[in-house]
Amino acid sequence: MLDQESTDTEALIIEAAKKVFFRKGYDGARLQEIADESGIGRTALHYYFRSKEKLFSTVMKDFFSETERRVTQFDPCEVPIVERMRNFASSYMKSALRNPEFDLFMLNEFNNNPDFIAEVLLKTIPVNMHEHFIVPIEEAVRKGELKGDPHQIFITLLSVCMFPFTGMAMIKKMLKFSDEAYMDLLRQREAFILSFLETAFKA
Amino acid sequence: MLDQESTDTEALIIEAAKKVFFRKGYDGARLQEIADESGIGRTALHYYFRSKEKLFSTVMKDFFSETERRVTQFDPCEVPIVERMRNFASSYMKSALRNPEFDLFMLNEFNNNPDFIAEVLLKTIPVNMHEHFIVPIEEAVRKGELKGDPHQIFITLLSVCMFPFTGMAMIKKMLKFSDEAYMDLLRQREAFILSFLETAFKA
DNA sequence: TAACTGTTTGACATTTTTGTCGAACACAAA
DNA sequence: TTTGTGTTCGACAAAAATGTCAAACAGTTA
Structure with a gap:
């Protein structure tokens, strides 16, 4: 399959995982639920991201490198x-x-x-x-x-x-x-x- | 054994469970850890409180019926x-x-x-x-x-x-x-x- | 001491969740 | 059509956690 589609699936999974992890926390989140939320099979999760921990880690890094930060830039020191x-x-x-x-x-x-x-x-x-x-x-x-x-x-x-x-x-x-x-x-x-x-x- | 001691063990378990549940949340808490924290075997937990859910429920009810409330009494309406x-x-x-x-x-x-x-x-x-x-x-x-x-x-x-x-x-x-x-x-x-x-x- | 009661323990069963593997599949390029 | 590559799927394995049970144990009472 094309590389493009692969990336899309990955992004899809990450989005779904983000939702579930944020809602349920790491312990409460279930791979099955993430799979359902992405509309793919649970085994495919393992194909893209080896394990729950790796998926989690990827989600976190992605989240923080996005524009999704709470504060994107802090004022310089001159500002009162x-x-x-x-x-x-x-x-x-x-x-x-x-x-x-x-x-x-x-x-x-x-x-x-x-x-x-x-x-x-x-x-x-x-x-x-x-x-x-x-x-x-x-x-x-x-x-x-x-x-x-x-x-x-x-x-x-x-x-x-x-x-x-x-x-x-x-x-x-x-x-x-x-x-x-x-x-x-x-x-x-x-x-x-x-x-x-x-x-x-x-x- | 005396009823007294039984109650003591129960109280002991509840105290331990309280700590672990509060620290780890329901999902994160492990019965083994609660057992360790109480200094008893994990099977004894099941003897006193059938299941994790029942234990949790007991802990919660106990906690709120104790003096451990955030606000024990609210002022009457006359107070500004x-x-x-x-x-x-x-x-x-x-x-x-x-x-x-x-x-x-x-x-x-x-x-x-x-x-x-x-x-x-x-x-x-x-x-x-x-x-x-x-x-x-x-x-x-x-x-x-x-x-x-x-x-x-x-x-x-x-x-x-x-x-x-x-x-x-x-x-x-x-x-x-x-x-x-x-x-x-x-x-x-x-x-x-x-x-x-x-x-x-x-x- | 024998019988009884409540407690503890270890071995085992069950359930839930995660992880692996190979076969099937889809699609593109040769 | 064949070959190859990346993807999906179902069956299965492994691990982790909860739950059950009968036997042993410790005291108490008859």
């Missing part, structure tokens, strides 16, 4: 920290909306296999969070522009961005949101966060 | 909403510190089996979040005491409390925290949140 935090939140929310199930998956991977996921992640986003966020926040606190412990501020920034995705299932159930209604809420959240950041840490 | 939010955050942080691994586990359960976990949870904490938080926040926004969409405000409250626990592994890795240093940060977070709540949503 408060603006940088805003941009981070904006990029994050926009990206996460395209893959709402990824965040919880990622937290689990950090729990189960921190080294692997950290390596894959840092390979594509080689940003030192400490230098890039903590240090500048410290400085802003010293100057009296922000108030509070720098780590706590940064963690709060992460919290308000990520949690609505990681906690999606729980919040929907608790507040009786439909899938569509909750997606709407997520879409509106960027604006909420930006306005929230105006006052949240102001000294 | 802002103060209620503060109390919620305080209780939550204190409780979560005793079981830091539970939160991520719970989010996963909500993902995998929302009905089961919601039922168990609501059986012990029969609080309607909408009535208890959303409606009063709406009112406060109308009165001009708070600003922003009520749902977004409530989700933000949840975020700043829960995320530091659910995202523990990720944050530790990202910011190069040691286990002890991160526990310290968590202990200091209650105070941070309380001061943060003073300004975050003020109109």
Whole structure:
């Protein structure tokens, strides 16, 4: 068969695997389900990607090398920290909306296999969070522009961005949101966060 | 053997199972590991609790009927909403510190089996979040005491409390925290949140 | 001590999931 | 049509995890 079609099948499998892995986690994912989702036989999975682990590894690398990153580029150091935090939140929310199930998956991977996921992640986003966020926040606190412990501020920034995705299932159930209604809420959240950041840490 | 000892073994197993389930999730948990952690044979698990599912179910019910709830009591409606939010955050942080691994586990359960976990949870904490938080926040926004969409405000409250626990592994890795240093940060977070709540949503 | 009860253990069975292999297949080029 | 290459499929093997059972065991009571 043509090389083209082969690549297509591979891509098809990777897409299907991505969905299933993100939904169920590595342990919960079943090769059979991935096969069904791709519309191919389970044996073909082994033909293209030797084993579950190799498939997983490929999926992860593919995911991070795609445009699917939470933040594609970080501001240079000249940009004031408060603006940088805003941009981070904006990029994050926009990206996460395209893959709402990824965040919880990622937290689990950090729990189960921190080294692997950290390596894959840092390979594509080689940003030192400490230098890039903590240090500048410290400085802003010293100057009296922000108030509070720098780590706590940064963690709060992460919290308000990520949690609505990681906690999606729980919040929907608790507040009786439909899938569509909750997606709407997520879409509106960027604006909420930006306005929230105006006052949240102001000294 | 005495009934006393039997109960002790059961309790021992439940404690061990709790640890393993919270760390690994239902899918990731292995009966062998639970047996090892309890210091008993794997077959004895089946003697006490027929199956993995039954054991899990018992663990969950036990956990929620214990004092291990995130918020043991909610304020009556007379208490002003802002103060209620503060109390919620305080209780939550204190409780979560005793079981830091539970939160991520719970989010996963909500993902995998929302009905089961919601039922168990609501059986012990029969609080309607909408009535208890959303409606009063709406009112406060109308009165001009708070600003922003009520749902977004409530989700933000949840975020700043829960995320530091659910995202523990990720944050530790990202910011190069040691286990002890991160526990310290968590202990200091209650105070941070309380001061943060003073300004975050003020109109 | 003998009979009884609840507990533990090891050997085995079952189920679930993953992995392998060779035959069949489709299609293109010789 | 034959040969070759890459792909698919079904049957089967292996591994991993859960579940069952009867025999041994440890105490308690008659």
